[in-house]
Amino acid sequence: MNTIIVSAILGVVMMFSGIFIHNKAAFKNIAIAGLLLLLGINIAENYGYLLFKVDTKGMLHFERFGLLFNIIAIAATLLFTLLSGRDVEKVGNYTAEYFALIFFILCGVGIVTSYTNLMMLFIGIEIISIPAYILTGTDKRNLKSNEASLKYFLMGAFSTGIMLMGITLLYGTNGTFMVERAGATFPISYLEAMGLLLLFISLSFKVSLAPFHFWTPDVYDGAPTVFTSFMATVVKIAGFAAFIRLIESRYGSMGSQTDRLVAIVIILTLAFGNLTAVFQQSVKRMLAYSSIAQAGFMMFALFALNDTGKEGLILYAAAYCLATLGIFAVLIKMEDGTFEGFNGLSKSQPLLAAVLTICLLSLAGIPLTAGFFAKYYMLAAVVKTGHYLWLVVIAVLFAAVSAYYYFKVIQAMYFKEGEVNFPPVTARFKYLLVAVAAVIILLGVFPNALSQFMYF
Amino acid sequence: MIPVLLILVPLVCGLITFFIKEEKTAKLWSLTGSVITLLIALIGVTTMKGSNLLTYDASWIPTLGTRFTVGLDGMGKILTLLTAVAFPIIFGATYQNKYASPNAFYGLMLLSQAGLMGVFLSMDMLLFYFFWEFALIPVYFLCSKWGGEKRIAVTWKFFIYTFAGSLLMLVGILYLYTLTPDQSFAIASVHNLSLTSSQELFIFWTLFIAFAIKMPVFPFHTWQPDTYEQSPTAVTMVLSGVMVKMGVFAVLRWLLPVVPNASLRMADVVIIISIIGMIYASLIAIKQDDIKRLIAYSSIAHIGLMSAAMFANNATATQGVMLQMFSHGINVIGLWIVADVIEQQLGTRKFSELGGLAQKAPALAILFVVMSLANIALPLTNSFIGEFMMFNGLFQYNYWMAGIAGISIILAAVYTLWMIQKIFYGEVRGAVSGAMEVTTNTKLMLVILVVLVVVFGVYPKPLINITNDNPAKIVAQLK
Amino acid sequence: MPIEYYITLSVVLFCIGVVGVLTRRNAIIIFMCIELMLNAVNLMLVAFSKMHHGAALASDATSSVGTDAQLFVFFIMVVAAAEVSVGLAIIVMMYRNTHSVDVNFLNRLKN
């Protein structure tokens, strides 16, 4: 609860700072300070120290899993601000407002990681979505940005409609909006099944699972790259946090046909994401598709729904955020976002190239990087269920395909000749990236450094 | 403690190498590092069994049931020794070669050594997988960065291919893990399972395909000739001398004892595939016009024999495979060294542009001939011992198969002698007319290899003794 | 009234909204169709609310079961209002740049 309140307050603070302060650079620093505060509060809450005690009337329930997700989201945002704060300033004139929106999104994240009531889910998702629509459209002169924003908005609103229909149907059978349903009977009524299906679909849309992923490439591509970076990480993992909370309490009631349904969705997601990414020319768009593919992998946790899966989802979220933010931080600064644009980067910026390589390796799931164990947990989770081994086999084959496009960037950087005009970067930026790489490798060797938080 | 050092020394040396800007220093440093590793390996190999110096066990990821367990047993010793011997020799033989950004080159080489060591030392399946991939990445970079013209595409295929295989293996490992009673990856847990036949089959194929790609066994071999051809020769030496042994080793350590029933059931299939591969690769080798490609195909043929022998369910053959891994590593590195000299000095690898080199470089010719003869397993060279034992085992499994596999012995003679003739004999022609100077260190390394070839060919007892305990155990598991 | 009637009516309205989204190309109309979908949902919610309320009244005359659904409708309206403000802003922005609200012209981003 503290996270939600403080982030909302911080959002307001940012809004007002936009009125009173006219130094652009200051906003970033305020935001960083705010995020640090937020992070501190969240960690404190994780350990049981609360600033305010609020009776949520059973609307929200705070537990370690959700709080860990919050920590990852906030830390990712902090990292994002540290790495790309400068670039946020370049998007438009409303730097303070952008940060305000980011804080509002964090507020939404806080809600969806802890909701127990479908109404909170709905509001949380909306609080995340609406600022996201706006952030997508912030590059107002850019038609692509406009287009992305409008597409995102229309499709997002449509999926909201579907979600509401789902919630309604659930209410129709149960007479309550609580996620946990007491006294479940089997087989569940068609009404409830339909409601769950529609809810599943709308959340699938939010985390961009195929065949509801179509907005993702266009939106990620059209949005200003800084915000793509943010949306691809924080917003996405928030969606998963919401998703797993829902499915965890309801999944068992859905029956074996849903297993199959989810399996199909996973395969479709992996196929769409990976195969389409193979063909891309633009790194940004490739990353958009890759984020779809990564979502497919994260779905394994929801498919398996065991401790390994949940533990892995945390790790996956962290690994994915780290790597994606690292890559985007460099990509934002590139003039040419195509693969050719990376040609010869290792010559002019060896350090950045090395860090980028580690991030890409992590996304590809190569051992010694966090991405490996992330994927490992996901696969392990499904294997542990004892069924659906074929799903795992298909998944690893697609993982091999994914190496294809990630390594295209590495190839461009290291093995191809080219001149890159890379803007000068500060030493702090470099150190930060090195730190990111170090953390990726640290998590790649000792993954339980993160997941052990779940158990104490 | 020794296993840890074996991994750590190259790893640390490699990482340090990255920061040495000066070429000379980088070379010297990496050479020193590899020599230190060799010394440690020698200590390890000669240390008696049962010494607690040979194992190390530490907690790693308790929640996953995996531990950092490394150890040196007979099979591990022989491959560790190979890895440790190979790198100083490679560094020594290619000491004069110039590489762009040498620090990265040598650093990556040492990293790959660390990975290889890890593979051979791991006593935990997840750890094994970890090192398996870890060994691959530096090699990928080495090939792509310092390779030939088509290096990017070729290495790419190699990488994706092996990566896909490894991922399949990961699935198998995971599945195996869930089937262990104590939810662990430890070698003791996975070696003593009683699985249903469908479970075994699933695990068998996932693991075997990964290993088969790595070895490579027909028909998973197509990445190999291209990669060998395009890689810088020093890396090719690592690849064919040591890395392909990973696959063979893995079958012996992680496949046969783990899924014995499936292995027995599938033995016929694997052996037949392997034999087809041997003949097939030999026939193709005859038609090659490029030293590197020829050696590559010859390597496929040799590996085919190893993979056939492994599945022959025979302790002698199994031990033969272990010896042959070492011998083949030594021999093929020797061949590559000569190939490298020729390429560096004459600028071509095509037989059609070579001839009469024996007149220009008689010493090289002699050394090469010895290595070639070892390559075709002439008696009193090291590989004869291994091949004899493998064929013997194969023969006991099925004499028709051994007979057909034997054809490859003849074909090996055909292409190897053809290669010698094309490069060294005849009148001086083509690219050979230019100046030719073989450096002392290259010769020295070749001489060392030749000495190894002959010594272990005449007196293989030390190698046999090292590997004495594993084969019986592996075969016992199969029954 | 039997709840099925309401369900049917709502679904029909909802699906008309869907058809509208699919067949129209004016961004504003599409948006309006989405609003229609939301209203269909609202109608169903209220119907369910009264259904549960009716059932609860049978055992407890002072029951307030079903209130939450009506509040939910209220929240939906609130959110819809917020969404409309943002959505229309986006459409207007779009219109300012392209002088069109035709979604078919939104194809700079593809493949």
Add this chain to the structure above:
Amino acid sequence: MSTTELLFWFLSALAFLGAIMMLISKNPVFSVLWLIVVFFAISGHYLLLNAQFLAIVNLIVYAGAIMVLFLFVIMLMNLNTDTEPQKNTWLKVAGAIAGGSLMLIMIDVLIDAKDMHTKSALMKDGNIGLIKNLGRVLFNEYVIPFEITSVLFLSAMVGAVVIGKKSE
């Protein structure tokens, strides 16, 4: 047929008609107007269900504020004439078929739900829809979402500013 039923059928028909007309009106302004008709019909339903507060809010917020906003924008853009050239017929048919089949199977599934056969919505009676009850519950159990909604509005406001303000 009781008055309630009569009203129900009438309002349903009106809503349906309005929706269809909104769908097929070429002129966006007419669409808006037809949509308002639908909203009125739905408000009528709310009244039938004795949800007076929602009926009013629906009229004020939807039919009033939101639809006016729509009209406003349409006027602003001068879209009142038929600006929509004939759309790809194939896509139209496909859309209609997709939506239609969605409707059919949804109705089929939902009507098939056994536990709904016996249930009916309480008409006219029941006072939960009155503002007194709603207010009490809203500020007790639902105070958290109520507060949090303010964040939503704030972000919408910021968004409208960021997006809508003519910059530079």
Add this chain to the structure above:
Amino acid sequence: MNTFSHLVYLVPLFPLIGFLINGLGRRSLSKSMIGVIGCGVILASFIVSVGIFFEARNFGPTPVIVNLFDFIKVAAFNIPFSFQVDQLSSLFLLIITGVGFLIHLYSTAYMKEEETQHYGRYFSYLNLFVFSMLLLVLGANYLIMFIGWEGVGLCSYLLIGYWFKNNEYNYAARKAFVMNRIGDLGFLLAVFWILQKSGALTFTEVFANTGAFTSFDVTAITLLLFVGAMGKSAQIPLYTWLPDAMAGPTPVSALIHAATMVTAGIYMIVRSNVLYSMAPFTQAVVAIIGLATALLAATIAIKQNDIKKVLAYSTVSQLGYMFLGLGVGAYTGAVFHVMTHAFFKALLFLAAGSVIHSIHNQQDIRFMGGLKKYMPITHLTFLLACFAIAGIPPFSGFFSKDEILAAAYANNPILWGVGVFTAALTAFYMFRLYAMTFLGKFRGTEEQEHHLHESPSAMTIPLIVLAVLSVIGGFVGIPEVFASNSHALEHFLSPIIVKGADAHHLEHSTEYMLMGVSVGLALIAIFYAWIKFSKHPEIGEPSGTGKVLANKWYIDELYDSILAKPLLALGRVLNNVIEKSGIDGLVNGVGKSVQYAGSKIRLLQSGQVGNYILMMVLSVVLMILMIFYGHNMTPLIDKIFR
């Protein structure tokens, strides 16, 4: 007691040392030094061998086995690196080191004109060869024998290709090695078979334990061993390498391809006579193949014009004889013939070398003739050798050949008939060769004639020694028919030959008749050839049957078209089609299809919001169908996914 026998490892050790010194020091040592070392080590071996030989006479049936170290010791078996000294091996030691020494000696003069380093290389190869051959005959088990077996193959490769600048020679060298390898494979398989059945490879153990073999095993093992012998001893079908192997220097031909290496097959079969005696089928095969080879090679030799080729085919033919002997159970006869053949064939080659040496590498007998007066010693020794090979009493060849023929008659008169016919052919072509080379007028160029001279003493001394041996060598095996208990060799070898296997009982009158027929036919052939070719040397191109014979029955071409070419074509097809388009094509195809799928799937991402939503709605419809109507599709879905 048996001092020399326990020092047996010195025998191969000396040549090995010679090989190492000459090989490594070929640049620094002087020619004379190289020569001294090269010959000296062999002489040293010879001396030890002589000592061993005299000790071996007293061994009786127990051989001396000298264990050096464990070669391959694994759980399943133990193969020591050990030497076996018995009558058979000691006899071969004598032949190898003795004849070998003479040839080394001869070589010092013959190869005088080579560069020093190549001279050193030559001698190191020779020493290595002797070393390998010694390993072969000394090995106490099949594996050590196999080491020598392959070793001589290697050395023949190296020596045939000694003049490595010439690609035809290299080709011949390769051919020799590959053909040998084919045989080696047979040998190796036999070794595995023995190992599998008896668990050991040591001769004493294997032969003591023949109960471990079924008759099928024995037949298979002996046949496989015979395949090995075919390769090494140039029998049909693996004989074609031997004539081509004349590419090497002539002393090499003498050493390797006449006196020693090719006899390895005979040695091996005699060594395994215990097994062969158990396998009558194999024996029949051996006899028939041997005889066929003898006949075939003899017919070819009639029309060859290269002096060395004629000798080569005669070698093949004589080897055929030996196999005939083995096949009919005359093991002693075969060994006897090996010995006499070693003498006279080495002599023939060395004499031919002497001729070639003096007329500057001219090998074609059509351009020789009348050398009698220029090279008296060579001429005389050559003539003696021809008599020996033709089987004229009392030259050595007569006794050995007679023993084999007699045994063949006892086995089957047809074998004898063909054998005698072949013997007559032998006499014919040998004297054709003799006549064309030494008689008549010189047909070479003026300049060659001017240079004609007798060879230096280093070459003639070996000729003389060998000539003496060729003449008297037969007296170690005088047949029973002439004097009882006079067959010294048979007595000497009796401990290692299976009892009864060698027995053939012919009436004395029959035996006289047989001898008379064969000698008579041989004399007629000699007379005819002498008359014909001394007067009218055959200079023109042959035609008709002669052409077929001159072209060696077109066997090389046949092999080329049914084996080599198809194999190469197969290699090409595999390389260009199966590998590139097939397997690699499949692998690349997977990659390509991924890319293709990507390029098509991305078209779904049309950029149209309407399409996206349509897709979503359709998916929703499908999902609802699947969930709610799925029970009717369940079997289908189960089939696909479970």
